[in-house]
Amino acid sequence: MQLSSWSTALAAGIAVVTSAHATSPVPLNTGEPPVRATTNDNRQSAGSLRDGVLTIHLVAQRAAWYPEAEDGPFKVVAAFGEAGHAPLVPGPLIRIPLGTTIDATITNSLADTLAVLGMRGRSDTLWLAPKATARVRYRPPAAGSFLYAAGERRGDKFRFAGVEGQLAGGLIIDEDGAPQDRIFVATGWAPVPIGNNPYFLAMNGKSWPYTEKFVHTVGDTVRWRVLNGEEGAASHHPMHLHGFYYRVDARGGWDADTLYAASQRRWVVTENLPGRSSMAITWVPSRPGNWLFHCHNADHVAGQHRHVIAGRSPPYPEMPFHDAQEHMKWDMSGLVNAITILPRAGESVVAQSATAPRKMRLLVQERPAYYGRRPGYGYVLQEGASEPAPDSILIPGPRLVLRRDQPVEITVVNRLTTHTAVHWHGIELESYYDGIAGWSGSGDNLAPMIAPRDSFVVRFTPPRAGTFIYHAHLTDKVQLSRGLYGALLVLAPDQPDAPEADQVMVVGFGRPNGKASILLNGSTAPAPLQRRRHGTQRLRVINISPEDNVIFTLSTDSAPILWKAVAKDGFDLPVAQQRVQPAQLRIFQGETYDFEFESSADVLHVRIKVPGAPPGGDDVSLQLRVRP
Template sequence: MPTTYRLIRCSAVVCLLSVLALAQKPAADEIVANQNRIPAGKLENGVLNVQLELRSGAWRPEADDGPQLFVQAFGEAGRAAQIPGPMLRMPEGTTVHVTVTNKLKMKTTVYGLTTRPSDAKTGVEIPAGESREFTFAAGAPGTYYYWARTTEPFQVGSLTLVQPLRADTHLNGAFIVDPAGPVAADRVFVINAMFAAADVVHPAFEVVTINGKSYPYTEPLEYMTGDNIRWRVINPSVSEHPMHLHGAFYQVLSLGSFETDTAYAGSDRQSVVTQNLRPGNTMMLEWTPEHVGRWLFHCHFQFHISADERVPVFGRAMAKQYGESEAAGGGHAHHEPMGAMNDMAGLVLMINVKAPSSAPVPASAGTPRKIDLVIEPNATDGKSRTFSCSVREGKKIVASEDKSVGPPIVVTRGEPTEITVVNHLDAPTTIHWHGLELDSYYDGVVGGGAGDQVTPVIKPGASFVARFTPNRAGTFIYHTHAADPNQLSGGVYGGLIVLEPGESFDAEHDRLLVIGTRDTFFDATRITVNGSEELSPMVFSRGARYRLRVINMAPNLGANVQLGSKERPASWRAVAKDGATVPSRLAQPGDAVLHIASGETYDFEFQPDAPGEIPLQVENNFNKSKLVGKIVVQ
């Protein structure tokens, strides 16, 4: 199954990627993973001196004895090259002196070795075998990166891929400027994604990593409840990455790029469970764990956490091209220990949160509300399998009109709730309560829980009871967290609405736009809204005030949503992101235009002021496929 799935996944891009074979012969030099704990160079008397080299070598993105690839990377002189490159970190006010020596057999263009902020769009070219020196003031505090390329930007359809995606993908490193004075402890995580061509069994494959490793070989993280945790996340890769944290919200302290960074004061910070990082974006975040157990921080694109992201083991004919030793060609036995936390790979960090031994275990109060969520197969539509989710409470049964997406589950803040998930599929499943702050055991990730209590998979014919008490009102999601992407594209998901006590759900003025796709690829063309590939007109009343809850639960989709035409967009006002109220800087009326990635939710206030028709469009940002409908205002 994984091989077949990989072949299908790559068919849309194999023509593009056939030119991306790593043509150079493998070198003996080893390239190691960089956990970004130790800054490069020597800081003395206010001057940071760093000697960097551009090299090629063999890199193992998984186990230390696993498959290896031949790539290019930065390294400090006299030390092994690293992925990501050596971290440049210095306090504000530092003078930086960097010498870069190009030991590759081709010219290289280097970017980002300059004072921040910067708007230098052109890099510095370094011919093969030559060196260049860079001297500059560090500039403004922030989270940045430096990078280089040995290839030219690539055009894919309507997209120009500025970031490298071939053997030079990993030519980048963190560039951190700390404010003067004491600095809070943090961690730095750099995301990379490369495409490579292989043999006829694997025509193309993608390798995605955090700090040079793919899960389950990414660094496991351990914290205590109540810890104040700060991370800097850097995305020099060619893809956007919606980064999702399970079981807790995090505050976005800053957003930026390799050149600039914008820090937000306390009242201007947005709380999220998923923050999308577009190519070249950076962010700094802060969070405090309140629940013990095993948790995940991961990209919400299904391909980027799929076991299909594992590096293939090559046949002998291709082994030399990729530096694969015969000793490492015997399979993936080193993946067996990853059984916990589901069958995943790629952009995943596992977090183990513990509590002080004296910490009391809170008890739920009150009689729980009991709901059943029943998952069943639908008859095939001839193109792909779909599934039906129905919500049952006593004698009341609710299913979506389309029956290939789940109906909204509406619960109340502060009310203990038990949802029994009943699996009538012919395959295992599990349901994740996306955005809720709950015990790890009920979060819906196989292998979750705390200590010896381990979250099970829900086998065919079995059920599982999830228990939680929602602690905030807002728009959330329930969705399958099974490894099979066809469950997600088939409709095993829906909106999860938490109301304030005393409120009731007004289906007339509270409208959901739940975005999905029937195909599982980044180049998806079968876009759905509320489970349908044909968007029926939505009827609104002139002057009435509506709450639009926009959810993206497609497996792999960066969606562009627009109300109105490009020339005459409608207007709306942001209310919430991922269930958390937006800061005042974002809560202003504006054009009804939104980019929303998988795993994100947005709430908008919308009040049409004139009768007529308002175009509604959902577009795949990758290939510009569209689903078009309209709002009829009466």
């Protein structure tokens, strides 16, 4: 096979270097049952560090990987291991102080040619024929969180995903001192050839409910570096933390890493991790109880992938609803980590507010044949003493307006024919009310699923004014797609609730007339909204679509207007980040943004579009018209 034909299979711009030489000291895969891969928790650097040189010998080989229990189902995958040691998923961690030289020997024990990226000069590719061994010396020039990855030749293409998806590892260069952080590498698996799109994801080599569970104490400083080892533009993981904000200290990954200056750091509850990217984050739990850190792409955490891991074909068995904890094990998979925060010794657990709470009744309702043959679900706020008709629904749910520091008591009444649970996304509340049935709470006092005809009383006092979301957090893909989401606005005590100067745009997903589509404020053809011509106006943008990220624009008839980002996920942005810029935003699932703008135009156009969608594909517009 000619080298030139290898390179044509790859994206232009990657340096192609022939470094394969010598013969392998490691026997080829001869069809024997592969060795067992060990899960890599990324606590320990591989290799041996002496006199400023890290010496490491990596071997790419077939391995049996157990993404759930160690005696559970396995997949035969390609994985890296150190010579003489078990292969690891994800690949061995290379973690060195800045200034260290990596002296790496890499052996390809796979049946076909291997392309290794990131092991020298970041995006410089190394080619290894079967049985070949290469040696690389590389001194990383800067600190940061990087990745290396490899793909195997399959016909005329190199696969960096599929069964090769676990050939990725962290490459961490420390600036100073002993590292106090943990490292997580997300990887993906898909069969070869891909059929019916079965796949699953793993965090540090395990898929929920077998992912690592973290235990911290109130007041601990938690530092994580999270890396998306998956390839490509299609792999995005908007990572959401329940209950607390986290500070984004650095973003990078494949080509570079940017450590943010203090004024550039933002506090978020959701930050998107594209393929081959990294983030360094810091957070401090301030309330005890159980929480989650997970990808907000509902399909990346859908429980059905557990059956893919087990090798089952659809139709999959029914999910168990008899027990919330059992249900939670089957309702999610992949990129979900459980977190338990312990109270600090001697501190009481719950502070009760002295103020009487404002009481609300939120009905969860169902309308048959709303989306084609499928039902629509919707939240409806009860006004007055009598309940609304059971089949009346609103999509999205009503704009819930709460006041900062004012306690609220929301009775959620389930009038669906199935169980549900509500998550108050971004609200810093007590764990028990966070909405993860079978997990929220602490000890034995865990939140239940809300059964049909049952109700659940939620109590919290929002401490921060901003834009939040309330949404179903049970069988998310189904319940979000059917309409169980809405905007949750927390206003300062003296802040007027003025919809014409303070608009909310909710991006969702549904099936109007049975056809799957992104939705803007619940519709593919939303009615125009009125706005004031003068003065500064606020636009709150929410994406709670289960699987879609969108490009959101605000423009006159001819061009985008200018807006200023003022908050992200309900947290005011530092002044240095409140930049005036053209009104275009790529917003991922579970994110909210607040913008301010002024415009005297008669008509402004809000438009959402799925990136890369063909003309006439997913694209929804809404007009903001000046009040006559």
